Amino acid sequence: MAERIFLIGFMGTGKTTVGESLARELQLPLFDIDHEIVKREGRTIPEIFATNGEAYFRRVESEVLLELSESAHAVITTGGGAVLAPGNRELMGKSGFVVCLAATVEEIVSRVSGDPNRPLLQSDDLRQRVIQLQEARAGLYDFAHVTLDTTGRSVDGIVGEIIMKLSAS
């Protein structure tokens, strides 16, 4: 079974939530890249975006991903935009088993609505914003080894399916 597992997917598909449970089940350490960035920077993601901009955030995100991909045997949960850099996609594809979590637009909207921690989703029309960003990212999650639709599914059920796919890999 792979000892480095990446969870990728659009915002709100449940990477952080599922990753915590998956790491516990597999008895592997867990690293959430967003959390690592916040720890390293000593400030929140909205603060980083507001002060230094998205390009700066992406540089730090890529640095953290590179460090974890070289060192940790772990479950590594990424931010929704970690797939934007081609180098990040290549790195994940070759250094671990990549699981993409997906969900319908309606499910994503209901999960992330009212959460101020995703600067790219602060919009008066959240549904339209999700659609627009998903279109801009079309195809960028397709390098995953497996993709799971999480809509209407329990975290335990999703974790069980990931473990089955891992065993078969």
Ligand SMILES: Nc1ncnc2c1ncn2[C@@H]1O[C@H](COP(=O)(O)OP(=O)(O)OP(=O)(O)O)[C@@H](O)[C@H]1O
């Ligand atoms: N399977 C699920 N069913 C219902 N709610 C869920 C499910 N998975 C996650 N959630 C909820 O959806 C919200 C977003 O989940 P989470 O933060 O894990 O998403 P994420 O993919 O890590 O997002 P981001 O890319 O922004 O880091 C949380 O409130 C979480 O409790």
Ligand SMILES: O=C(O)C1=C[C@@H](O)[C@@H](O)[C@H](O)C1
């Ligand atoms: O999809 C994205 O671009 C992002 C997702 C979040 O996990 C954070 O990494 C940040 O809010 C940006």
Ligand SMILES: [Mg+2]
């Ligand atoms: Mg997350």
